[in-house]
Amino acid sequence: MTVAIAPLTAEHIPLAAQRYDRWFARARRPPSQRSWLADGPVRGEELLGKLIGVPGLEACRALDGDGGLTGHLAAVPVDLLPDDPAGLRNHPHSALIPHGGHALPGGRESEVLRALYARVSARLVAERRLVHYVDVPAGESAGLPWADLGFGRELVHGLMAVKARGRQPRGVEGLAIRRAGVGDLPQIGRMAAESSRRQRESAVFQPQPERALAALRMYYADALGDPRSAAWIASRRGEEIGMVLLVPATPDPVIPEFCVELAEAYVEPSARGEGISRILLATALAWAYDNGHRYMSARWYSASPLSAGHWPAVGFRPVAYRLSRTLDGRIGGPPGTY
Template identity: 25%
Template sequence: MIRFVEFEEQYIPQMASLLATRHQEERQRFPFLQQRFEEVEQAEERLREEMNKAYVGGLVTLRDDDVIGYLLYEYRHDSTRGRTVYVGYPSFVIHEDEHPRLARLMYTEAGAEWIRNGYFEHVMDVPVGNDELILELLEQSFHFEQRFAALPLGLYRAQPGENSLVKVNELPSDEQAALQKMAPWNSLHQAKAPAWKPITQEALDAERDMLSAYEGKEGTRSFVAEQDGVPVAFHLYTPADARHAMTTPDQAAILVQAATNVELRGQGIGKSIANHSFTQMKNAGHEYIMTDWYTANHLASYFWPKLGFRSYIIRMARTVDARIAWADGQ
């Protein structure tokens, strides 16, 4: 007989054991993940970091006195989604011997609270290696939204098909504000078929604010591709912080943003700037490039894996019809 209880401090050691075991299994598929989190002590420290966030709750599943699963969740107010519940990579684990249907039961239990509190946007970052959990969430009306991926630079080989008319230069750190003019290119592309992602002022403002936050940041590098002296693409990189993330390798850089002029795609510009910038980042001592893309962006979903990026996290999302707040048959 299983029972669901609210998270308490006493359950953390057993939760950490579940997380460490899952991480060990994930590393068999993705060896670049941080090995130290296979140790229960490190997994426990990571869980405590999650629980120390401001608006976090938790559900623990017990069989007798044994923890067989847990679900930690964070209440957020997202600038584009609104009231959102977010479940991070280390925050949803069930025992390897349990039936994966347990994931549905736990979501049902915790989700009822989310809906009562008026949170209809549910977002989860799920390990790509956890096929059974992914299937359970798909059957609970979640959908794929975003992929997070890693490229081992030691295995990268320059892609053929560069655009010979393109020249790639690195921007000086005090000139990164020039990226602001190119910031809308990704949004303009994703507004088209088949992504159909609306271009809201809030989204544009958030994109520009994100770029501004990296101006002058130590270690940040940006590369711009030009054709006939006109910018046609850019890449923005920053060093990854591997101190806390289970999924961030040492000596990794994050490709924060990459964009090509919407009117010039398909002309080898993306390969030109990728070949140049990846070489520069490798020469600087980085061993991995980490990035992400929206799954509905069909060009990105084809382009980045073709370059060698391997997805290790899938972000899944569900929007519950808010009318359930009053149209519930009561």
Template identity: 55%
Template sequence: MTWELSPLTAERVPEAADLVDHWYGRARRALPHLSGRGFPPGLELVQARLAETGCVAAAVTRRSATSGFLVAAPLDTDQDGQGALSVQPGAARVGMGGFAVVTGHEPEALRELYVPVAARLVVQRRLVHHVDMPADDAVAMAWFRLGFGLDHVRGLMPIKVRGRQPREVEGLAIRRAGPGDLAQVGRMAVESARCQEQSAVFVPQPEPVLAALRDRYADTLREPRQAAWLALRHGEDVGMVVLTPAPAGPVVPPDTVEVAEAFVEPFARGEGISRVLLATALAWAYDSGYRYVTARWRSGSRLSAGHWPNLGFKPVAYRLSRVLDPRLG
């Protein structure tokens, strides 16, 4: 197939949106819990990507028809805020709906698109590139051939009416956290973040970010649509889980709650505490009108990468990443 590189002009946007609708529809039919549900149309997603400040876009055509497109935009966060825990300085992102190509030609089409877009990002000193996409392994492989790796996985699980509960843990008590428990919740959130410095994640956790994390859930502990639970054994805090509303998106249904934080003290792991914590939290979530729960984890985390799938979370989205050599001129 002969590809012709061109700008992603306004008249090509509807064709780009059709590519997104076709791919996302096919991907969702293959993913658990997503088939048949209503999601944002491709046109809305493409327009959102093009509206991002400083975006860089390209399209490829064949016989005058748009056969693929790619939109990347700078990704900056407050380096003392929560985003700094997962986004490096000098990053750019291809967000959800920011690319799609004709089925069956992903490797060659994405290569034609990424090369010129990446060159413009490098000129801007954007040397960390992220791609958000549905959990489609065939399309992910095309990005892997361009030097990307799997960084984050988002999982989804339906919340069921109370049924079989996890086995009890001797001496364990679960209670809902309130505003007066911010210190305990903040301390365990920091300990959870510090685990990211270990193998095989190796993500630094700057002290200013950790300091802000101690107070991050102050509003959560007061809001009726958000909640946290503490696990205590013989009166000692041994774990916690925090649930917050999940923003709806291309792979996240609107009635979904997110596991924002989860932690169990190292000495108490392996006893089933996290299962009891999550079951308690999800009973509240179901009674509060939520029907799905989502969690996001780093694919290289020894603790998380096996834990969340074992609890029943099925992958529905990936974040891919590529870090370029900072010696580039």
């Protein structure tokens, strides 16, 4: 069956939001998800309302046989400067389909998505945007239609319930934990940059431009002076060997209210395997609970040999994925060369 495609404009937002809310309610809670993982506010109309005003947005809608809106797709252009820390996790000339940016009808997900993506991706490629990202909830039904198009999991977005202090991890001999402040920016920045730099290695293989790493060293200056954020440094025998940093989390369809984000965590390679990360996390969780947070979020690369096993092991459960597709760079060459 042929799917009719038409532009998505502001007048279509109310109906598109209804379709999104309905689709997301089906897609975001897989049967295996633990009952304590609260749902974030969907707010389809709010999400779509913000998207429609983004300059350069590529958006279209799918129509049923009667001409009614049955699905939509909206891609936001991503353009980053060489010294933007966001470039450490994103291609500097790419496109993102964020939460709210797509909704599909039940029973025809792959068929409708193929038609929508064919239209939108043609425009993206014409702009030489060859890296495409999409945010999806962790349920299998949300990711399968994208897998049919060649998208794979790249980033995992996890969530953990923050509870009152329970059993604490075993101590590490000679380890000291202290709260970090504004004066600790050099140490926090150094470890954040070192953590990011290691994403160049197997099997993540993510470019980490030096200018963006240099900017990351200064990036958390405001957070270290913000009472809504908190950081701790672990040291032993006068050597600073680890840190953890929390910042406020913005509620969205996969992030509930009263949530704090684990923005950075690092332990020197020579000190790993001793339980230092667990002690830092336990310290952060205690602060989060005492400050009214009931959830903690974190993001990690699905291909990371360290993070992909560690964060689920300490209690984070996937609630969303960022999928990605990278098109062959020869596409823009002469016809017949790709």
